[in-house]
Amino acid sequence: MTAAEPVYPVYVAVIGTGVIGRDLVSKVHASRLLECALVAGRNPGSAGLRHAAALGYPTSAGGIDAVLAAPKPFDVVFDATNAMSHAEHWRLLEPLDTLMVDLTPSRIGLPVVPTVPVAGAASGTRNVSLISCGGQASIPIAYALASRFTVEYVEVVSTVASTIAGRATRLNLDEYVATTQHAVTLFSGVSDTKAILNISPAVPPATFRTAVHAIVPGASAEAVGAVVADAARRVRRFVPGYDLVACTVAGDRVVVSLEVIAGGDVLPRYAGNLDIINSAAILVAERHAARRSRVALEAVGR
Amino acid sequence: MTAITIHDPTLRDGQHAVRHQLSAAALRGYAQAADAAGIPVVEVGHGNGLGASSLQVGQAAVSDDVMLSTVREALRRARMAVFMLPGWGTSEDLRRAVTHGADVVRIGVHCTETSLAERHLGFLRKVGAQAHCVLMMSHMATPQELAEQAATAVEYGAQAVGIMDSAGHFLPRDVTERIGAILEAVDVPVIFHGHNNLGMAVANSVAAADAGATIIDGCARGFGAGAGNTQLEVLVPVLERYGFHTGIDLYALLDAADLAERELMPAPPVIGSLSIVSGLAGVFSGFKHHVFDKAHRAGVDPRDVFFELGRRQAIAGQEDLIVDVVAELSARLAAA
Numbered sequence: 001m002t003a004a005e006p007v008y009p010v011y012v013a014v015i016g017t018g019v020i021g022r023d024l025v026s027k028v029h030a031s032r033l034l035e036c037a038l039v040a041g042r043n044p045g046s047a048g049l050r051h052a053a054a055l056g057y058p059t060s061a062g063g064i065d066a067v068l069a070a071p072k073p074f075d076v077v078f079d080a081t082n083a084m085s086h087a088e089h090w091r092l093l094e095p096l097d098t099l100m101v102d103l104t105p106s107r108i109g110l111p112v113v114p115t116v117p118v119a120g121a122a123s124g125t126r127n128v129s130l131i132s133c134g135g136q137a138s139i140p141i142a143y144a145l146a147s148r149f150t151v152e153y154v155e156v157v158s159t160v161a162s163t164i165a166g167r168a169t170r171l172n173l174d175e176y177v178a179t180t181q182h183a184v185t186l187f188s189g190v191s192d193t194k195a196i197l198n199i200s201p202a203v204p205p206a207t208f209r210t211a212v213h214a215i216v217p218g219a220s221a222e223a224v225g226a227v228v229a230d231a232a233r234r235v236r237r238f239v240p241g242y243d244l245v246a247c248t249v250a251g252d253r254v255v256v257s258l259e260v261i262a263g264g265d266v267l268p269r270y271a272g273n274l275d276i277i278n279s280a281a282i283l284v285a286e287r288h289a290a291r292r293s294r295v296a297l298e299a300v301g302r
Numbered sequence: 303m304t305a306i307t308i309h310d311p312t313l314r315d316g317q318h319a320v321r322h323q324l325s326a327a328a329l330r331g332y333a334q335a336a337d338a339a340g341i342p343v344v345e346v347g348h349g350n351g352l353g354a355s356s357l358q359v360g361q362a363a364v365s366d367d368v369m370l371s372t373v374r375e376a377l378r379r380a381r382m383a384v385f386m387l388p389g390w391g392t393s394e395d396l397r398r399a400v401t402h403g404a405d406v407v408r409i410g411v412h413c414t415e416t417s418l419a420e421r422h423l424g425f426l427r428k429v430g431a432q433a434h435c436v437l438m439m440s441h442m443a444t445p446q447e448l449a450e451q452a453a454t455a456v457e458y459g460a461q462a463v464g465i466m467d468s469a470g471h472f473l474p475r476d477v478t479e480r481i482g483a484i485l486e487a488v489d490v491p492v493i494f495h496g497h498n499n500l501g502m503a504v505a506n507s508v509a510a511a512d513a514g515a516t517i518i519d520g521c522a523r524g525f526g527a528g529a530g531n532t533q534l535e536v537l538v539p540v541l542e543r544y545g546f547h548t549g550i551d552l553y554a555l556l557d558a559a560d561l562a563e564r565e566l567m568p569a570p571p572v573i574g575s576l577s578i579v580s581g582l583a584g585v586f587s588g589f590k591h592h593v594f595d596k597a598h599r600a601g602v603d604p605r606d607v608f609f610e611l612g613r614r615q616a617i618a619g620q621e622d623l624i625v626d627v628v629a630e631l632s633a634r635l636a637a638a
Contacts, residue, residue, distance in 0.1 A: 157358045159620055162415060170417045174392040194356055197389035201414045201442075202615040211622035213357035246625055253357065257622060 009035040010289035013067050015089065016080030017041035017048020018166050020103055020274055023266040024078050025052050027282045030264075033289040034282070037074060040066040051266075064089050073098045075292065076285045080104070082168035083175040090127055099288050100127040101281050105172055105179040113139045114283045115234040116187050128284055131183040132176050133273035134158035134195060136280050137210040137242070139187045141256050144231035145214055145224070146188040152252075153215040154190045156180065159198040161205035164271045173197060208272035209245070212256040221249040228256050239279045241272055303547045306511055309343045309406075309493070309519045310336055310534060313373065314385055316525030316566060317349035318588045322362040326372045328565050329364070332522070333376035335558035340550045341534075343406055345383035346373040349527070349588060350618070351410065352384055352399055353391030358621055359588070366395065370402035381405035381432075387618075388418045393425045406432045412617050413437040413465070416451040416458070423458040433461050434517075436493060439617055440465035441472055441584055445483035453487040462517055464493020468618060470500055470529055470581040474509035481513035495519035496532040499581025501573055503532035504540055511546055522562035523570040528580060528587030530571030535559040579605045583612030592624050600632040607631060 012034050014024050021039070025048075028036045039052035044061035052059045060066035064085075067077060073096040079086050083106040090108055093100055102109045109127030111118065116139055130136065138156035145151050160169075169176070180195035200206040216224065225247050232244040241261035248255050260272025267274055313329055329346060336344050346369050348354045348362045355362040362369075374382055383406035384399045396407060407426050409419040419435050426433035435455035440448055452463045465480055472480075477494065484492050494510030496503035496519070507518050520537040524530030535558075538550050563570055576594060580587055585608050593611070597604035610627045 153357075155357050157356070157622060159622075167417070171421050173388045173418065174394070174421070177389065177392050178394075196354075196356060196358060198617070198620055199389065199412070199415055199418060200615075200617060200620065201412050202617070206614075209622070211358065215357075246629060248625065255357075255622075255625065257625060 010075040010285070010292060011035050011037040012076040012078065012285060013038040013040060013074040014078045014080060015040045015064060015067060017043070017046045018080065018168065019164060019267070019271070020278065021080040022048045022051050023264060023274055023278050024080055024281065025055065025057065026264055026266045027278055029055055031282060031286060033286045034076070038066060038070065040064070064092055068092060075099065076101060076288060078103060078281060083172045098126065099285070101284055102127060102129045103277060103281055104168070105132045105175040107175070107179040107182060111183045111186060112280070112284055113187060114238060114280050115140050115231070116143045118187060130277050130281050132180045133160065133208065133277045134176070134197060134210055135180045135183045136276045137258050137260060138212045139184060140231045140235050141212045141228055141258070142184050142188040142190070142214070144227050145216060145254065146190055148223070148227045149216045149219050151188065151190045151214050151216050153192045154184055154188055155194040155196070155213040156184055156210060157196040157198070157213070158208070158210040158273070159200050159206055160208055160273050161270050162199050162201040163205050164268070164274065165199050205268070205270045207270040208260045210258045212258070214254040215252050216254050217252045219249055219252065219254060224249050224254055232258070238283050239276050241275060303545055305516065306541055306546045306548050307342055307491070307517045308534070308538060308548050308550060309345065309383065309517050310341045310521065311345040311385070311519055311531070312336070312521040312525050312534070312562060312566070313344065313346040314351070315349060315527065315531055316521055317347070317362070318527035319525055319530070319567060319571060321591065322348050322355065322360045324363065324566060326364050326368055329369060329372050330376045331565050332558065332562055333373045335561045337377045337380045339554035339558045341380055341555070342549065343383050344373065344377060344380045345385060346370065347384050350387055351391055352386040352395040354387065367398070367402070370399060370404065374403040383408060385410055386422065388422055393422060396422060396425060397429065400429050400431050404431060406434060408434040408436050410436050410438050410466070413440045413443040413448060413451060416454045419455060420458045423455065423460050427459040433459055434493065435460035435463045436466050436495065437464070438466045439468045439586065440480065441467065441469060441476070442615070445480045448480050449483040449487035452484045456488045456490055460490065462491040462493055463488055464495065464515065464517065466495040467497050467506065468586050469584045470497030470503070470577070470587055471584045472506050473502060474505050477506045477509040478513045481510045481515045485514045491516045493517040493519070497526065497529065497587055498524055498531065498533070498571070498573060499529040499577045499587060504536050507532050507537055508540060508544060511541060511544070522559040523567065525562060525567055526571060526587070528571070528590040529573040529577035576604055576608065579608045583608045585611045585616060586618040588618060589621065589624065592621050596624050596628045600628045602628055602631040602635060
């Protein structure tokens with residue numbers, strides 16, 4: 001992804017020190033455009049805060065209060081807590097000039113999938129939702145199928161390793177299902193959709209996978225294969241581990257199996273669910289940074 | 303005489319054997335017959351429970367709403383039960399089921415994943431339904447692990463807790479050990495739900511009752527995935543002969559089973575070769591049709607597919623893995 005060089009750094013805060021938060025900090029660290037200015041958690045002894053401190057970033061166990069106490073609002077706040085807390089975090093941050101990037105399945109912000117356009121996406125939106133890992137993995141495929149064919153039904157079934165599903169994920173299964181289903185419909189335009197999540201206890205842990213089932217009358221295997229491969233290629237530009245495992249067409253039934261292998265130094269390779277949602281979140285923040293730079297440059301030009 | 307509550311999931315687990323195609327008329331007919339026999343709890347739904355009608359496991363012929371209202375109307379004495387897997391159904395599905403008159407709600411979780419049920423068990427207690435938690439694929443955990451998981455379920459609000467032998471893998475001594483360990487950890491009724499892959503379902507259920515389980519599941523003619531479940535009309539008189547009390551009328555029970563054979567299934571389940579393999583491999587019996595279809599289309603041995611799925615520790619709901627395993631075995635054959 002290309003973006004203009006920033007004319008000033010974009011300061012970000014990360015709330016939440018679970019494995020999602022830790023990987024986000026690591027991805028912000030690797031970004032040219034983003035500068036990590038605070039990592040806020042709730043537990044002073046957490047591994048996430050230690051990890052951020054070891055990278056040299058300011059940390060606090062004060063949670064959202066630490067974010068609000070900053071002398072100047074952060075340009076971007078990543079919320080990696082849970083759907084219930086996100087509602088409260090947004091209420092507190094909404095008055096500030098901050099882009100909220102929500103990694104919980106709260107369905108409050110504008111849903112975003114980096115490779116897929118959404119109708120009516122106002123650039124002024126200051127709360128964007130990354131939907132869910134299953135949404136990020138499946139929607140590019142569902143959207144590509146629905147753009148090219150008449151699709152009657154879409155169903156997305158994801159499997160996440162138990163070892164990587166923390167307490168927030170376990171308590172938010174209802175939100176995961178509702179938010180993912182809603183977003184599949186929103187982006188694909190197919191009204192009849194369904195989302196399912198399996199938590200797999202297999203040892204060694206199962207690699208994150210998503211199956212996209214669709215009813216596509218009159219689709220040929222060749223045409224479907226080409227459309228799906230192209231959609232997968234676009235996602236791979238920012239999630240290199242996004243892999244199209246199988247694409248089968250039998251009658252009007254299409255099944256697309258995807259696996260995501262995580263990169264980076266924080267996540268185990270099987271945790272592709274976290275890699276894809278975090279990579280999308282970073283891309284959204286970088287695009288915001290690039291936009292701010294353009295605005296600033298234009299202001300200088302005037 | 304110890305009282306045993308018979309829990310009858312014929313109209314839920316049996317759905318796996320007919321690809322979730324039971325009609326409203328079939329549901330009504332069996333529910334009336336079971337009720338007349340004095341079966342105290344009749345469970346209904348898609349094979350994977352509330353909200354599970356899907357391409358992944360099969361779309362049901364009848365919606366959840368119609369299934370529940372049909373069976374509710376047919377039951378005069380019996381309580382109605384439903385089943386839900388977190389991640390498949392949601393609290394909204396639970397709310398609708400309770401509105402339809404579900405008295406007993408079972409939350410199913412893989413045997414080491416009780417924390418997935420925390421929210422739903424709490425929700426059920428709030429709305430006043432009887433909350434059960436069942437640990438599936440329970441051959442994959444030790445007796446001690448199962449006891450800890452069961453205790454956690456009770457902390458979350460479960461008013462009964464137990465194990466499903468989803469793969470039909472247990473022998474009676476395995477059941478004795480596990481039910482015993484759970485009973486030491488909890489003070490609520492304990493559930494056993496058997497499958498018959500190795501011909502042990504009735505013997506395993508007797509072992510469970512002997513060990514102290516007081517809620518035992520059985521299906522008419524064993525109607526269920528693969529080799530089927532514990533055969534209800536055998537289980538009940540056998541338990542009575544052992545001195546347990548079920549309160550069920552034998553002749554009316556046999557009539558209900560005859561009706562089930564006529565109205566619900568093309569043929570009663572048999573312990574086919576593939577079911578024996580899935581029991582030995584410890585793979586969920588509901589995979590049978592999917593494995594059979596996909597293996598045959600690709601020209602690979604479905605027995606190999608089952609043993610490979612067992613090696614990968616596939617759990618219920620992961621039907622999409624079958625496609626991968628078949629593709630891999632097929633590629634291996636082509637390379638050889």
